[in-house]
Structures are given as structure tokens and as C-alpha cells.
Amino acid sequence: MNAFAEFALGPFSSLWHAGNLLDKAGLLMFASTGAAFALKSGTFNLGGEAQIYASALVTAMILSTPSAVAAAELAGSGGSAGPALFFFALACALALAAGGLLGFIPGELKARFGASELLTSFLLSAALLPVIDFLIAGPLRDEGKNLLATPAIADAFRMRSLLPPSLMNASFFLACGTATVAALFLSRTRAGYRLSVAGTAPEFARFAGFPVKRITVAGMTASGALHGLAGFFAIVGTWFMCHQGLSSGMGWSALAIALIARHNPLAVIPASLLYAWIESASDIAVLSSRVSFDSTAIVQGVIFLFISAKLPIAGQLRAVLKKRRAR
Amino acid sequence: MKKAELRHIRKIFETRGDAGEEVRSVAALDDVTLTFNPGEIHAILGENGAGKSTLVHILSGLHRPTSGVIAIGDSVFNAVTPSQAIGNGIAMVHQRPLLCDELTVTENILLGSPGFLARKPKAAEKIRAAADAWGIELDLSRKTHTLSAAERFYAALLGALLRSPDLLILDEPASILAAGEHERFFTALRAHCSNGLGAVLITHRVAEAVRWSDRVSVLREGKLLYSGAAKTLDELERMIDPEGLASRTARLALASDQKEGQACKIGTDGTAGLSVRDLSASPPNRTPLSGLTFCAPPGKITAIYGLPGSGLSTLEDALSGMLRCTSGSLATSAAVLEASEVAPSALRKAGLACVPSNRTWRGSNPELAIGHMLCAYRMPRFISSKNEAEVFAKKILEDERINAPLSRKTSTLSGGQLQRLVLDRELAEKPSVLVLSEPEWGLDIKSAAALRLKLAQAAQEGTAVLVLTDNPDSFRDPSFFSNVLVMEEGVLI
Numbered sequence A: 001m002n003a004f005a006e007f008a009l010g011p012f013s014s015l016w017h018a019g020n021l022l023d024k025a026g027l028l029m030f031a032s033t034g035a036a037f038a039l040k041s042g043t044f045n046l047g048g049e050a051q052i053y054a055s056a057l058v059t060a061m062i063l064s065t066p067s068a069v070a071a072a073e074l075a076g077s078g079g080s081a082g083p084a085l086f087f088f089a090l091a092c093a094l095a096l097a098a099g100g101l102l103g104f105i106p107g108e109l110k111a112r113f114g115a116s117e118l119l120t121s122f123l124l125s126a127a128l129l130p131v132i133d134f135l136i137a138g139p140l141r142d143e144g145k146n147l148l149a150t151p152a153i154a155d156a157f158r159m160r161s162l163l164p165p166s167l168m169n170a171s172f173f174l175a176c177g178t179a180t181v182a183a184l185f186l187s188r189t190r191a192g193y194r195l196s197v198a199g200t201a202p203e204f205a206r207f208a209g210f211p212v213k214r215i216t217v218a219g220m221t222a223s224g225a226l227h228g229l230a231g232f233f234a235i236v237g238t239w240f241m242c243h244q245g246l247s248s249g250m251g252w253s254a255l256a257i258a259l260i261a262r263h264n265p266l267a268v269i270p271a272s273l274l275y276a277w278i279e280s281a282s283d284i285a286v287l288s289s290r291v292s293f294d295s296t297a298i299v300q301g302v303i304f305l306f307i308s309a310k311l312p313i314a315g316q317l318r319a320v321l322k323k324r325r326a327r
Numbered sequence B: 001m002k003k004a005e006l007r008h009i010r011k012i013f014e015t016r017g018d019a020g021e022e023v024r025s026v027a028a029l030d031d032v033t034l035t036f037n038p039g040e041i042h043a044i045l046g047e048n049g050a051g052k053s054t055l056v057h058i059l060s061g062l063h064r065p066t067s068g069v070i071a072i073g074d075s076v077f078n079a080v081t082p083s084q085a086i087g088n089g090i091a092m093v094h095q096r097p098l099l100c101d102e103l104t105v106t107e108n109i110l111l112g113s114p115g116f117l118a119r120k121p122k123a124a125e126k127i128r129a130a131a132d133a134w135g136i137e138l139d140l141s142r143k144t145h146t147l148s149a150a151e152r153f154y155a156a157l158l159g160a161l162l163r164s165p166d167l168l169i170l171d172e173p174a175s176i177l178a179a180g181e182h183e184r185f186f187t188a189l190r191a192h193c194s195n196g197l198g199a200v201l202i203t204h205r206v207a208e209a210v211r212w213s214d215r216v217s218v219l220r221e222g223k224l225l226y227s228g229a230a231k232t233l234d235e236l237e238r239m240i241d242p243e244g245l246a247s248r249t250a251r252l253a254l255a256s257d258q259k260e261g262q263a264c265k266i267g268t269d270g271t272a273g274l275s276v277r278d279l280s281a282s283p284p285n286r287t288p289l290s291g292l293t294f295c296a297p298p299g300k301i302t303a304i305y306g307l308p309g310s311g312l313s314t315l316e317d318a319l320s321g322m323l324r325c326t327s328g329s330l331a332t333s334a335a336v337l338e339a340s341e342v343a344p345s346a347l348r349k350a351g352l353a354c355v356p357s358n359r360t361w362r363g364s365n366p367e368l369a370i371g372h373m374l375c376a377y378r379m380p381r382f383i384s385s386k387n388e389a390e391v392f393a394k395k396i397l398e399d400e401r402i403n404a405p406l407s408r409k410t411s412t413l414s415g416g417q418l419q420r421l422v423l424d425r426e427l428a429e430k431p432s433v434l435v436l437s438e439p440e441w442g443l444d445i446k447s448a449a450a451l452r453l454k455l456a457q458a459a460q461e462g463t464a465v466l467v468l469t470d471n472p473d474s475f476r477d478p479s480f481f482s483n484v485l486v487m488e489e490g491v492l493i
Helices: A002-012 A015-040 A048-063 A066-076 A082-113 A117-137 A171-188 A190-200 A202-207 A212-239 A250-260 A265-288 A293-326 B052-060 B082-087 B105-110 B120-133 B149-161 B179-194 B206-212 B233-240 B245-256 B312-319 B344-349 B370-374 B388-399 B415-428 B445-460
Strands: B004-015 B024-036 B041-045 B067-072 B075-077 B090-093 B167-171 B198-202 B215-220 B223-229 B274-281 B289-296 B301-305 B327-331 B336-338 B352-355 B433-437 B464-469 B483-488
Touching: A002 A015, A002 A265, A015 A048, A015 A082, A015 A171, A015 A190, A015 A212, A015 A250, A015 A265, A048 A066, A048 A082, A048 A117, A048 A212, A048 A250, A066 A082, A082 A117, A082 A212, A117 A212, A171 A190, A171 A212, A171 A265, A190 A202, A190 A212, A202 A212, A212 A250, A250 A265, A250 A293, A265 A293, B004 B052, B024 B052, B024 B223, B041 B052, B041 B179, B041 B206, B052 B082, B052 B090, B052 B167, B052 B198, B082 B090, B090 B149, B105 B120, B105 B149, B120 B149, B149 B167, B179 B198, B179 B206, B198 B206, B206 B233, B215 B233, B274 B312, B289 B301, B289 B312, B289 B464, B301 B445, B312 B352, B312 B433, B312 B464, B344 B352, B352 B415, B370 B388, B370 B415, B388 B415, B415 B433, B415 B445, B433 B445, B445 B464
Parallel strands: B041 B198, B041 B215, B090 B167, B167 B198, B301 B464, B301 B483, B352 B433, B433 B464
Antiparallel strands: B004 B024, B004 B067, B067 B075, B215 B223, B274 B289, B274 B327, B327 B336
16 A cells, blocks of 8 residues: 555655656657657557657767767856857757668658568667667777767756756757647648558549658658657756666657557647656655565556557447437 | 347437537437347438437447447347447447557457457467358558558458458448359348358448348438338338438439540640549559540539559549559640659649548548538638638538537547548649549438539539549439549559
8 A cells, every 4th residue: 555655645745756757757758749640640660769769869979979078068157158069059950860760761661562560660769779878888988987888968968957966957948849840840741641541541642643752751750850859858957978788678668658649649648648657656666665676567557458448448338328318 | 040139229319519508419310119020131221310320320339329239149238338248149240340550450349358368379270161161352461551542341240250240330331342252242142141150231332222221220310210121222212311412412413514535635734624644553552543645624514433452542642632643744734744744733723622431530530620621621720719710611511511619529420421531632732634533432312412412503504523433333324424534453454
């Protein structure tokens, strides 16, 4: 019982826990908006892990180049903030590009050769993860520290915490904004309309003359880029360095969230918060009571099973109740 | 053999409107009592939306009646489930059966069959015996995605027969069978019925009902008007469509059609209408097209008639850009397209519109909202909550008297409604060429007459109308067309 209370309320017991929950939810939001985007366009992006991880590595590397460090020092010592902002923007653009490229490749393979993006995106990701692991542990490692990580980025590049001492920063609001913009794009623009129609009704879309192949590529690329955004903010807002195993399942969680949200980017916002809450709750429960890590995983699984099964069951219940009332 | 009875069946459908709108109820069936006897072919006639499908769906367990009972043999049910229906000897063959595309015919038939082990060779033997008894020629080891519409129907029929039913429900079988096959199929059905099999035949072809059935029931707007021995054609037609709209509009269309010779010169510049030169295509597993040359002059209704397998469906795909042609060219008043340039978007830009034979998946999609289906060509770049596309879609629904919110899925529309909406959507683009494939499929007399009127109107406004059809009696009156071409084995003869 005690463990259960810890489980449900743990994340709200302190600013530290609550802030970190929001931070985690923000990162998940970026990535699951990406996953939802691919699903909407009728594709499955299973390469989220590498898209996040690679973008995070790119961000960390750009921001620890000597010229970036110099620009940060200039900004930190009261000089012009211009160069530092330039590197910050450059890192963001390259992170988007890295994620986008990893989405574009399976998208293009599907459009051109009909290769299943399910397989290609997964395989590309699976092949890339150990390469990135190696780069972090080897050539790109910060030799001065005892961690399997790249050098930490300078203070000037770090996003300020809005709920100290937690990690929560402005990226949470940017994530909510991104999900909202994605939802508006899908429901309120012609391009978004065509993307959704091509996703649900591919033959009809082709018949109506929509550029179905280009839509496939665009959907996968946008999905990759949004995962890249998660990688970028994981560095500048949360960890400040790219450590081994940084993505650690975030890509898969994002996919689960997008499915729970039924591919709707707006629903991704509450779904990410819920997911982050359950994850933080189980982490805290493990720390504060003698609950084993595996049993929390089971609790998580059961909760998500109920969430995803909830809607059809609710529908049936409603039908049964209605019939009762009618009689 | 058991007798099946429906007693005082009522079925109310409730449709939920857009937010804030009232829930509407529609009585699809209103106090219908019918008996289906063994050894009889019982035809159910009625126009689109009369409740024919709902009636048999209740019998086969797909729908629950709102009230009334179903009696099969000695058992009485409030509602049957599909497995109860099959268990009690009621099997249904759908017009466009859902088959698993990647499985063979045998495997498809075995799906859902009782028993733990699927004994394929033994089952195949049984299926072959059934096929022989019904005179069906079908390679059981073919994957179902290679089958034609008629072959898919036969595959589903064999699946139903393997459950040795007492009552066989057939949904519009005639519309997908070629003329010769049609005769053979009904002869076989007759023979089996004289051995005690009962058959329910849903059809909108009155002549077919008169010729083959022992008993006829007529439904209109959910009410049973008549059930008894087959009457004459005229009597039945008057019952189904008392206003006589069908004959009135047929005359109108005829009057508007001035018969002239073929005023279309192929190959000259400034071609109007559609002219096709040397079009060839060779898609796998389908009838190839070899060097088709023809034209559809503007202001005229041209028909191309061909039996299933003649290459007519290949031509449909070629003309809608869904199939890459190997050589030849296509010209409209707006553009000349070489075979390599032919794609759906290029064709639409050239002023060509198409109503495909596959309205469900190609002309639309069951998962799409009605509004999204109608506005495919008209979505503004930025969609505000009250935009012209929405106004356009609402107007179409209003003109067609379809009482449905735009957000509802197209799967809730009847086949006839969907056909009308797809046609309206294509016509609204004011095409210079309109290609229609099997436009009469699934339409009742009244809707078919309305379709004829619309086509005649479009032709009068200068559109070149091209109708691809496998039904020799299409549009009843051959003078409706200004020119009829015949296709056989991929060439025009």
C-alpha cells in the first residue's frame, strides 16, 4: 500500500521529481509527435532510437568544437552573444538534418524500391546504435572524465532550469508548441490533408493524383527530424553531454505514446505526460521501497494495456447501458 | 432442409451527427415478415436503400434486429450471430467478398472452418467436388489477388457451399458475372434448388427475378410491399418505382442525344474530347492492351463494351493513370500525353475525370470522412473552419438528399449513394473528358435513370463521356450511346 502511494504520488513529492517529470515528458513529446507524423502518413518509423541518439551526438559535438567553446566563453564573459547563438542554431539545424536524413533514407527506399520502411528504418537504426556507442566510448570521448560520454557543453549553451533544482526548462513548452503546430498542419492545411489521406487511403490518394511517393518520403523525413529535435533538447536541456545509451528506449516509448494517442499530435501532449508520470513513478518506487525494477515494468505494462484497450471497451459499455435504458 | 422465417422484423439505425446535432433514427426495416422455403429461389427486389441488404444481414447474423424474431427450422432466435447462422445452415455470399489476398483459394475457404487441423488436400478435394457440381472452373491454388471479380465471387460461393447450407444468400451475383456465365450459374442454382436447397437472391434486375425465381418479395423504404409468386416484369417495375421516373428520364436522355456520325478525326491537331492512339500495356496476370486507337468526341456518349477478361479493366486503369502503359499516347483538348507521362495528376490536369469501377477503395475509401472524400480536388491551401470546400461538399450532399454530416465515414453510405457522390465529385471539376467504368453496378432503376440524365447533361455541355461496361443491356437503350465500340482480347473490333 505504501509502495502504491509512493508510486502514484512520488513524482509530485518534490520540485525535483515534478520538474524532471515535465522535462522527460517534453523530450518524449518531440519524439512521439515525430512517430505520430509517420503513422499519419501511413508509414512506421522504427528508427527513432538512432534518430535521437545520432542527433544528440551531433549536437554535443558541434557545441564542443573549439570555436563553439570560444564563442561560449565570449558570451559568458559579457561579450557578444551572437556567435554563441549562431552555434546553438547551427547545432539545432544539424540535429534536425541528422534525424531527418535517417528518416529520409527508409522513406526514399520505400518510395523508390517498395522496400518496407518497417524493416529498413529498424535495421538502419540497429546498425547505427553500436557505431554511435563506439564513437562515444572511443574517438569522441572526453578523456578528462571518468564517464563514457562526450565533453560537456559550455554553460552558455545550456537551457536554464525553470524549476530549480530540477532539469525542467523551456523545451517542455517548445515541445507542446511543436505538437500543436503539427496538429494544426495536419488538420488545417492542404498538405496535411493530403498526407493524412495518403496514409489512410493510399489507392484513393494515388487515384486523386496526390504525390503519394513524395508524401511517404516527406512523412518519414519529418518524423526523423522531430526525433532529431528530441535529441537536440536532450543535450542542451537535460544531459549537457552525449553519454552512452542516451536514447535508452526513448524512441520505442515515443512510438507507444503515438499509438496510445491514436496518431493525433494533440493527444500526444497528455499521453506523453502520462507516460512520463508512470515512468518516473516506477523509478521512484524502486528507489523508495523494496519493489524490484522488474515488477514496476509489469505495472507499467498493465497500465498501458488498459489505456490502449480502454476506448473500445468504453464503446461497448456505452452500447450496453443504452440498451438497458431503452428497455 | 430447414425453413427460415423472419417475423415482424424491425431495424432502426441511429446516426450520430456532428457535435450538437440531434441523433437521427432511420427505419431500415419496418415490420417485415417473410418466409424462405427450401427448394425455392426467393428474389428480393427493391431500389438502393430499400433494406434488402439489411434484411439478409439480419438473417446471416451481421446485424441485430431492433425487434422481431428469426426462426430457423425449430429454433427461434431474437438475433443470430454469424456462427449461429452458419451452424443453422444459413450461408451468405457477398457481392464483393473480403478474401485474404495473399492466400490461395483453398486457404481462404479453410479460414474459419471448424476443427483443429486444417487438412488441405482433403479440403481441396471437397472443394473441387463442389466446384464440379456447380460447373465452376477455378484454379484452387491461385492466390486470390490474381482473381477477377467473378472468380472471387466463385471462391466465396465455394466457401459457403462447403458448409453445406440449407439456405444460400446471394447478394447481386449477376452484376459481376458475364452473360454466358450468368446463364450457367443460374442453371446450376436451379438444379440445386430442385434438390431442396433454398436460395435468397438479392437483385435489382427485375427481369432476372422474373426469369429465375419461384417467389418474389418487393421492399420499398423498409416496408414489404409484396411477397408471393413472381409477377410480370411490368407489374414489378411499377411496384418498385411507381413514379415511372426511369422511363421518363430515359426518354429525356434520348431526346437530348442527336445522332450523328463519328465526327472525330483521329490524329489531327486541336483534338477535342479524348483521342487515344496505339495505346499498349502489358500488366502481369491481366489482359494486355495492344495498340488501341479510338476517340470519344466531345458532346457525345461513347461506350466501349467488353466481357470480363477482354482487357476492359486494363483500359480503365490505363485511362485513369493507375497503370503505366508501354507505348502510345492520349490526347485531350488541353494536352497530349505520351505513355510515359500518363499519371493520375497529369490526366486530371489534362481535363480528364474518372469514376472507377472500384468505388469503395479507389474512388473513395471506407475510412475517409465524407467531406474529405468529396473535397479531394478542392481543399484550399489553408483550411479554415468555414471554407468553400466545406460549402461545396454540403451542397453535393444536399443535392443528393443524403442526410449525413461531413465528418461521417464513407463506410456508412450505401453503394448507390457512394456511386452518386463519386460521380458528382468528378463532374464538379467540369472535365472535358469523363471516363466511367461500370457506372450502373449496384444501381437500382431510379438511380440508373438519374445517372443517365446526368451523363446526358454533361454531354450536352460539351464533355466527352466514355462508358466502359461489360453489360450488353447497359442503359437498356442502345440509342443512349452515340457510338458503341467492342473490345475483345485487348483490341477493339
